[in-house]
Amino acid sequence: xxxSAELDATDPLAAFHxxxxxxxxxxxxxxxxxxxxxxxxxxxxxxxxxxxxxxxRLIRGWDEGWMELPVAIGDRLGEHVLGAAPGQTLLADSTTxxxxxxxxxxxxxxxxxxxxxxxxxxxxxxRYVLEGLAQQHDREIVWATPAEAHRAITExxxxxxxxxxxxxxxxxxxxxxxxxxxxxxxxxxxxxxxxSVGVVPIGLDAxxxxxxxxxxxxxxxxxxxSPAFLYVRTEHHDQLIQPIWGWLGRADPFAMAPGYVPGxxxxxxLSGTPPVLGLAAxxxxxxxxxxxxxxxxxxxxxxxxxxxxxxxxxxxxxGIGSPIDPATRGSHVAxxxxxxxxxxxxxxxxxxxxxxxxxxxxxxxxxxxxxxFADIDAALRMLQSVSGRSKRANSxxx
Amino acid sequence: xxxSAELDATDPLAAFHxxxxxxxxxxxxxxxxxxxxxxxxxxxxxxxxxxxxxxxRLIRGWDEGWMELPVAIGDRLGEHVLGAAPGQTLLADSTTxxxxxxxxxxxxxxxxxxxxxxxxxxxxxxRYVLEGLAQQHDREIVWATPAEAHRAITExxxxxxxxxxxxxxxxxxxxxxxxxxxxxxxxxxxxxxxxSVGVVPIGLDAxxxxxxxxxxxxxxxxxxxSPAFLYVRTEHHDQLIQPIWGWLGRADPFAMAPGYVPGxxxxxxLSGTPPVLGLAAxxxxxxxxxxxxxxxxxxxxxxxxxxxxxxxxxxxxxGIGSPIDPATRGSHVAxxxxxxxxxxxxxxxxxxxxxxxxxxxxxxxxxxxxxxFADIDAALRMLQSVSGRSKRANSxxx
Numbered sequence: 001x002x003x004s005a006e007l008d009a010t011d012p013l014a015a016f017h018x019x020x021x022x023x024x025x026x027x028x029x030x031x032x033x034x035x036x037x038x039x040x041x042x043x044x045x046x047x048x049x050x051x052x053x054x055x056x057r058l059i060r061g062w063d064e065g066w067m068e069l070p071v072a073i074g075d076r077l078g079e080h081v082l083g084a085a086p087g088q089t090l091l092a093d094s095t096t097x098x099x100x101x102x103x104x105x106x107x108x109x110x111x112x113x114x115x116x117x118x119x120x121x122x123x124x125x126x127r128y129v130l131e132g133l134a135q136q137h138d139r140e141i142v143w144a145t146p147a148e149a150h151r152a153i154t155e156x157x158x159x160x161x162x163x164x165x166x167x168x169x170x171x172x173x174x175x176x177x178x179x180x181x182x183x184x185x186x187x188x189x190x191x192x193x194x195x196s197v198g199v200v201p202i203g204l205d206a207x208x209x210x211x212x213x214x215x216x217x218x219x220x221x222x223x224x225x226s227p228a229f230l231y232v233r234t235e236h237h238d239q240l241i242q243p244i245w246g247w248l249g250r251a252d253p254f255a256m257a258p259g260y261v262p263g264x265x266x267x268x269x270l271s272g273t274p275p276v277l278g279l280a281a282x283x284x285x286x287x288x289x290x291x292x293x294x295x296x297x298x299x300x301x302x303x304x305x306x307x308x309x310x311x312x313x314x315x316x317x318x319g320i321g322s323p324i325d326p327a328t329r330g331s332h333v334a335x336x337x338x339x340x341x342x343x344x345x346x347x348x349x350x351x352x353x354x355x356x357x358x359x360x361x362x363x364x365x366x367x368x369x370x371x372x373f374a375d376i377d378a379a380l381r382m383l384q385s386v387s388g389r390s391k392r393a394n395s396x397x398x
Numbered sequence: 399x400x401x402s403a404e405l406d407a408t409d410p411l412a413a414f415h416x417x418x419x420x421x422x423x424x425x426x427x428x429x430x431x432x433x434x435x436x437x438x439x440x441x442x443x444x445x446x447x448x449x450x451x452x453x454x455r456l457i458r459g460w461d462e463g464w465m466e467l468p469v470a471i472g473d474r475l476g477e478h479v480l481g482a483a484p485g486q487t488l489l490a491d492s493t494t495x496x497x498x499x500x501x502x503x504x505x506x507x508x509x510x511x512x513x514x515x516x517x518x519x520x521x522x523x524x525r526y527v528l529e530g531l532a533q534q535h536d537r538e539i540v541w542a543t544p545a546e547a548h549r550a551i552t553e554x555x556x557x558x559x560x561x562x563x564x565x566x567x568x569x570x571x572x573x574x575x576x577x578x579x580x581x582x583x584x585x586x587x588x589x590x591x592x593x594s595v596g597v598v599p600i601g602l603d604a605x606x607x608x609x610x611x612x613x614x615x616x617x618x619x620x621x622x623x624s625p626a627f628l629y630v631r632t633e634h635h636d637q638l639i640q641p642i643w644g645w646l647g648r649a650d651p652f653a654m655a656p657g658y659v660p661g662x663x664x665x666x667x668l669s670g671t672p673p674v675l676g677l678a679a680x681x682x683x684x685x686x687x688x689x690x691x692x693x694x695x696x697x698x699x700x701x702x703x704x705x706x707x708x709x710x711x712x713x714x715x716x717g718i719g720s721p722i723d724p725a726t727r728g729s730h731v732a733x734x735x736x737x738x739x740x741x742x743x744x745x746x747x748x749x750x751x752x753x754x755x756x757x758x759x760x761x762x763x764x765x766x767x768x769x770x771f772a773d774i775d776a777a778l779r780m781l782q783s784v785s786g787r788s789k790r791a792n793s794x795x796x
Contacts, residue, residue, distance in 0.1 A: 094670025096644030125645035128658040132643030224674035245530030246494030247523035272492025276622035
């Protein structure tokens with residue numbers, strides 16, 4: 001196996017490391033799947049926005065581009081990252097609020113169907129939002145994994161919702177296969193792309209996905225709490241009505257006229273005033289991913305996860321909780337150990353930033369634009385060291 | 399009447415002009431009620447956040463204060479600006495989303511009552527959200543002005559919602575009187591403070607207000623699309639359930655456990671991840687208002703609006719569309735003219751930034767921390783000049 005130094009030396013994306021603010025000396029940051037790093041362009045972009053747009057153009061800024069940011073950035077992301085033709089993607093609100101809007105719109109479009117199919121292991125906010133909608137609109141949740149979906153989806157199913165990449169295991173769900181099963185039964189699909197966007201190739205249009213949302217502060221490096229995106233397939237624009245009838249989702253909002261009339265196209269999925277600072281930061285992060293290109297990012301992502309898994313397998317007591325086939329794995333790696341919580345704390349204490357997920361997962365987020373093979377090498381050496389001191393051995397190996 | 403130079407020379411808040419980035423030379427900005435000016439502290443605060451928190455602390459930033467920002471800033475705003483004891487206010491989401499969450503929670507708490515009382519002249523996003531909720535939850539809107547509220551509110555009323563300060567006329571609604579009538583009938587009140595917060599004294603606790611929301615990018619100078627705030631009276635925390643069941647509104651969110659359990663206190667009104675950049679900008683603007691103090695701001699606000707009205711009365715054809723009694727007037731002034739739309743365009747073309755509101759209103763936003771009496775003087779001289787050229791005269795005078 002090549003050394004980490006050899007792998008870093010031949011990394012075609014190595015130049016992108018300098019496009020991010022350096023981590024503090026000695027810090028190994030393997031949590032870019034939770035909060036991506038700060039692009040060096042972002043402070044400049046935000047300073048220019050503050051001083052030259054807000055400070056000088058003031059209210060005129062809204063007419064000079066701010067109002068268009070949600071769809072303009074959405075179209076860039078759609079074309080280059082999501083496999084979505086223009087006019088189907090926008091950035092606004094948190095991931096949770098976007099998810100709520102689309103899930104509620106889907107249920108309203110299938111009023112006679114009582115069931116929502118989702119995974120009990122799905123990301124918590126998705127599960128909670130669906131439980132809330134089920135209670136508010138007299139529906140029931142049918143818990144099923146993606147593998148069980150074909151049996152769970154029936155003519156009672158209104159909505160099928162999974163994550164594209166599982167936030168714990170990194171397993172990739174086949175959105176096309178799920179959508180085919182859902183559509184055959186007359187149901188709509190809503191995928192959460194938070195853990196795949198910017199690292200895994202996505203083809204929303206080609207895969208027949210109806211609805212999607214995702215986060216911009218992970219692999220898109222948009223900054224803490226940056227606005228999420230939502231995607232609605234064009235054919236649904238006229239049928240779907242989202243529940244938060246804000247002024248910016250109305251046709252001709254500045255007429256301030258009586259009565260809500262949903263706006264044209266994707267604009268009807270807006271609600272309130274766009275969060276301009278957060279959008280500008282997200283834009284900078286997204287443009288870096290577009291510049292690097294998803295194909296090259298995916299290639300490096302696979303190399304990073306393969307390397308991490310190879311090293312981890314050599315550590316006694318550590319299991320691999322992610323798919324072994326890279327074709328079905330995202331860009332993080334789940335390592336299992338009975339003392340995972342304590343080991344994670346020790347690693348963080350030693351400036352190796354990873355995270356713990358219940359019940360026994362140490363999660364390594366390998367963000368291709370910022371992670372070096374040497375980081376993985378150093379982190380797994382440290383893991384070997386701290387797990388060697390751990391009293392309990394891992395009796396499981398996968 | 400003193401000259402504008404004399405008024406500016408004795409203005410106790412004059413020093414605050416230097417706390418904001420200067421407007422471009424020659425620009426008269428009377429639109430701080432739509433988008434407040436850029437505080438000089440904001441670029442520094444945001445640069446520090448980007449470089450030293452996001453860039454260096456990375457994911458640890460969440461444990462070191464980011465997660466607490468919604469309630470920490472909310473408590474500062476509550477104590478010094480809203481008349482709200484701690485633990486009842488938080489910043490999150492857009493004004494529209496906050497308004498939706500609280501209105502929906504109120505309706506859910508009054509399931510047997512079919513009516514929502516609001517004003518057909520209320521700010522559009524509030525009207526549209528209420529129309530959406532009425533349709534989704536089989537309720538009806540009863541349109542009434544604040545003056546008609548005592549007749550419109552009955553035992554069928556679930557929710558009463560008005561703006562504290564009217565976005566066109568600047569008329570102040572008596573929140574205490576409305577809340578008393580609503581409570582006598584068993585209804586809840588939800589006020590939109592967007593056009594009063596930071597300029598008009600507010601006493602949510604003392605006035606018996608149940609629910610409130612407001613915008614931070616107007617008189618609080620939080621920046622374009624900065625996150626809104628919401629207030630929920632403590633006595634309602636355990637009874638009200640907002641509809642967007644996101645992870646951050648759940649008890650113990652990072653357990654990522656099965657099943658949504660609403661969090662303790664005001665935290666249950668959160669949904670998604672806090673928008674940290676926008677929050678930091680809002681915080682800087684809010685702290686400036688706290689530093690100046692609402693009493694001094696209100697005193698100057700009245701002096702500014704009185705001065706503007708006195709000058710406007712001397713212009714032929716211009717009517718006053720705002721209350722004449724300053725006790726019932728917010729910090730903007732509505733001037734009426736049949737050609738208001740064209741006159742507004744001419745003023746803006748001449749670098750006097752005001753705005754037009756249907757059908758005949760030129761709106762002057764007088765933001766006490768940034769507006770000089772000389773700005774008003776210059777703006778009204780320009781209005782006199784452009785309206786003198788206008789072919790039509792205003793036949794109305796109030």
